[in-house]
Amino acid sequence: MSDDPIRSAVCEAAVLSHEGRGAGYRLLRLSAPAVAAAAAPGQFVHLRVPALEASALRRPFSICDADPATGTLSVLYKQVGRGTAAMAALAPGDRVDLMGPLGRGFPLPPPAAAPLLVGGGYGVAPLYFLARTILRGRPDAAPHLFVGGRTASDLLLLDEFRALGVAVHPATNDGSLGERGLVTIPLDAFLRAAGPSDGKPVLYACGPSPMLRALDERALAGGFPAWLSLDRRMACGVGACCGCAQKARGPDGAVRVAMVCSDGPVFPQGSIVWD
Ligand SMILES: Cc1cc2nc3c(=O)[nH]c(=O)nc-3n(C[C@H](O)[C@H](O)[C@H](O)COP(=O)(O)OP(=O)(O)OC[C@H]3O[C@@H](n4cnc5c(N)ncnc54)[C@H](O)[C@@H]3O)c2cc1C
Numbered sequence: 001m002s003d004d005p006i007r008s009a010v011c012e013a014a015v016l017s018h019e020g021r022g023a024g025y026r027l028l029r030l031s032a033p034a035v036a037a038a039a040a041p042g043q044f045v046h047l048r049v050p051a052l053e054a055s056a057l058r059r060p061f062s063i064c065d066a067d068p069a070t071g072t073l074s075v076l077y078k079q080v081g082r083g084t085a086a087m088a089a090l091a092p093g094d095r096v097d098l099m100g101p102l103g104r105g106f107p108l109p110p111p112a113a114a115p116l117l118v119g120g121g122y123g124v125a126p127l128y129f130l131a132r133t134i135l136r137g138r139p140d141a142a143p144h145l146f147v148g149g150r151t152a153s154d155l156l157l158l159d160e161f162r163a164l165g166v167a168v169h170p171a172t173n174d175g176s177l178g179e180r181g182l183v184t185i186p187l188d189a190f191l192r193a194a195g196p197s198d199g200k201p202v203l204y205a206c207g208p209s210p211m212l213r214a215l216d217e218r219a220l221a222g223g224f225p226a227w228l229s230l231d232r233r234m235a236c237g238v239g240a241c242c243g244c245a246q247k248a249r250g251p252d253g254a255v256r257v258a259m260v261c262s263d264g265p266v267f268p269q270g271s272i273v274w275d
């Protein structure tokens with residue numbers, strides 16, 4: 001576990017709204033002023049799922065957006081198992097037990113860098129919060145989003161990204177939206193076409209491990225930074241149980257065991273030891 005203090009709290013959050021977003025995805029908006037005030041893009045919340053037995057583990061979800069002014073935050077989730085199935089029954093006015101914000105998020109891009117966001121499935125969730133935060137500090141930043149999924153209904157929040165002014169480059173395995181194939185197809189085309197006046201790219205990515213690994217390799221080969229958000233099963237969420245151990249290289253090149261929940265979930269290019 002990192003030595004740095006992590007500003008986090010356990011609180012009860014009230015459900016404000018809960019909307020379906022395509023096949024099996026939902027956007028849950030919560031009132032959680034303390035968490036919303038402290039949250040940074042790339043951090044996550046650890047949610048105790050109501051209707052599961054008290055001994056059940058919390059479930060981690062990226063913060064998709066947080067607004068300190070209104071005290072609200074949202075998570076975008078996919079129903080995959082019994083915890084997320086129980087969450088699907090939440091209705092406005094229900095209360096959930098929330099721990100957060102947790103983990104180390106995305107560092108903001110340096111001035112004049114070109115932020116390239118790459119997401120797969122619900123991996124767009126932390127990238128939306130990141131895009132909003134970047135644009136608040138640098139309205140001229142013009143981020144690009146490269147977003148991939150199996151089919152069009154797996155590409156989420158596209159209208160919301162466009163409304164921010166983010167250029168969206170979709171790819172789907174079945175060709176139902178954007179390029180047919182992996183998200184690296186439009187990304188590689190963009191990187192090939194980019195000139196010096198476009199600024200040095202900085203990749204920010206969240207999605208399946210094979211995608212993150214492919215981006216890590218591109219960043220190392222191209223000599224530009226990348227920040228990769230890992231998705232691991234978690235238990236305590238605060239670095240205490242070793243349940244999310246990941247081999248990672250430190251700045252000195254030495255391989256150590258990192259905890260994804262407290263040393264990550266965001267790691268720089270070249271640091272993850274891919275199995
Ligand atoms: C830092 C972090 C951020 C995350 N952010 C989001 C998010 O924004 N939206 C979202 O929908 N999900 C997110 N997840 C994944 C989410 O935590 C799991 O999908 C959820 O815990 C599954 O709970 P369940 O009880 O429904 O599934 P379970 O019944 O526990 O498992 C059902 C299936 O999902 C698989 N699974 C469970 N957890 C994970 C995981 N972490 N990664 C991959 N497969 C898993 C299991 O192996 C099993 O096949 C995040 C995970 C981490 C670590």
Ligand code: FES
Binds near residue numbers: 233235236241
């Ligand atoms: S989940 Fe316990 S150390 Fe990360």
